[in-house]
Amino acid sequence: MFFKHSSDDKVAVLIVYADDIIVTGDFEDEIERLKCSLASEFVIRDLGQMKYFLGMEVARSKCGIVISQRKYVLDLLAETGMSGCKPSDTPMDPNQKLKEEENGEQVDKGRYQRLVGRLIYLSHTRPDIAFVVSVVSQYMHSPQEAHLYAVYRILRYLKGTPGLGLCFKKNEQRGIEVYTDADWAGSIMDRRSTSGFLYVYVGAIW
Incomplete structure (x- = not known):
């Protein structure tokens, strides 16, 4: 797990498990930089917003995340x-x-x-x-x-x-x-x- 904080207290998080990767956080610019950096070194596929990971299901709504x-x-x-x-x-x-x-x-x-x-x-x-x-x-x-x-x-x-x-x-x-x-x-x-x-x-x- 890798964290990067911005000067205005935002964060980007990189989580790796075998060949599965989560890139998340509220530091949008850094998230995009991380994706580009990974794509320059490896063959990756962006699956969009996370819905399922290691048996855990993620559902989003206006109220938050379940x-x-x-x-x-x-x-x-x-x-x-x-x-x-x-x-x-x-x-x-x-x-x-x-x-x-x-x-x-x-x-x-x-x-x-x-x-x-x-x-x-x-x-x-x-x-x-x-x-x-x-x-x-x-x-x-x-x-x-x-x-x-x-x-x-x-x-x-x-x-x-x-x-x-x-x-x-x-x-x-x-x-x-x-x-x-x-x-x-x-x-x-x-x-x-x-x-x-x-x-x-x-x-x-x-």
Whole structure:
């Protein structure tokens, strides 16, 4: 990632992932110079405004920009055979306390890790599942049936909310607001506390 700032506090950003490149910012002159410089060294194709990148969909409106992973969610549901499942209103049972059961039945470790890995990537635009994903990820080393059921609960929640994402509002202040809190020895396994953070930036919350 490369940043260039102008004297009047504008910025151009160059992001490279393998052979995919994003050129963005509010420094229009520098953005055009970057494109010309790249074109002079490499064979490139300008695809216009970004709509899809690494599983993330970008939608623009008069209100701002929405980043979501709707197709990613639908593909995940299809791959796991959950496309026809009954949606859940919440990603986690608030009364359930996950733990390692002494005689709990083990499940396929590789499959569990792949599912949770996909959910971790999805949580980049879905802060509503971030907490429960962090919970189920604690059992990657030795997953049991109860842990897999919790993952399925997340998938059922996603079934009913595939298009949710982050909304960055136009003309909002660019300052970052941060809120934090913690429970008190909430873990039934080791009595550790769990901290929570909430960030607000140009209208988006995660």
